[in-house]
Amino acid sequence: xxxxxxxxxxxxxxxxxxxxxxxxxxxxxxxxxxxxxxxxxxxxxxxxxxxxxxxxxxxxxxxxxxxxxxxxxxxxxxxxxxxxxxxxxxxxxxxxxxxxxxxxxxxxxxxxxxxxxxxxxxxxxxxxxxxxxxxxxxxxxxxxxxxxxxxx
Numbered sequence: 001x002x003x004x005x006x007x008x009x010x011x012x013x014x015x016x017x018x019x020x021x022x023x024x025x026x027x028x029x030x031x032x033x034x035x036x037x038x039x040x041x042x043x044x045x046x047x048x049x050x051x052x053x054x055x056x057x058x059x060x061x062x063x064x065x066x067x068x069x070x071x072x073x074x075x076x077x078x079x080x081x082x083x084x085x086x087x088x089x090x091x092x093x094x095x096x097x098x099x100x101x102x103x104x105x106x107x108x109x110x111x112x113x114x115x116x117x118x119x120x121x122x123x124x125x126x127x128x129x130x131x132x133x134x135x136x137x138x139x140x141x142x143x144x145x146x147x148x149x150x151x152x
Contacts, residue, residue: 008084011120012074022079023072026138032080037088039080039149043096044072045141053142054103062105065142066095066112073113073147074120081151089150090117090127096144098137106131113145 012019022031023044033040049065051057057065070093078084095110097103110131117125137144 008074008087008120009078012071015116015119017071019071019075019078022076031076034080034151037150037152038091039077039151041073041076041147041149043144043146044069044076045137045139045144046072047141049142050140051142052098052100052103053105053109054100057142059105059108062097062099062109062142063112066097066109066145067116068112069095069141069143069145070113070116073145077147077149084120086151087121087124087149088152090121090125091148091150092128092130093117093145093147095129095131096134096137097131098135098140098142098144099133101135103133106133109143110145113143 025031029042031042046065046068048068053062093113095113097106097109110129114129
């Protein structure tokens with residue numbers, strides 16, 4: 001008997017997670033822009049984690065914030081494409097971590113987003129990445145991430 005291949009949405013659900021309605025833009029921009037077979041997302045923060053990593057949150061909580069930020073991004077992508085199985089490849093993510101000046105574990109925080117992408121998309125979820133520390137982010141969100149995808 002052939003094993004059923006799970007959709008990305010089913011994989012997210014199997015992890016005990018869920019996609020939500022895409023968050024509304026808070027300015028004059030759109031959540032996603034497609035050009036050719038590339039989809040560029042606007043940055044997505046998190047409502048559940050407000051504050052600085054290294055002061056209000058430790059690395060493990062920052063990891064969870066990055067995971068939630070990626071779920072918010074995937075919700076926006078699903079809203080744009082209709083289904084996540086149209087993602088052919090995750091090309092790159094750029095992660096901003098709201099952190100104290102002496103915090104240097106931004107890559108460990110961003111692993112929350114990267115690990116989720118690989119759990120959901122497998123090899124197609126492996127990507128280039130930048131992780132940078134910021135003095136402040138809009139709304140005091142702990143993490144904000146943007147992403148570039150190749151789509152079908």
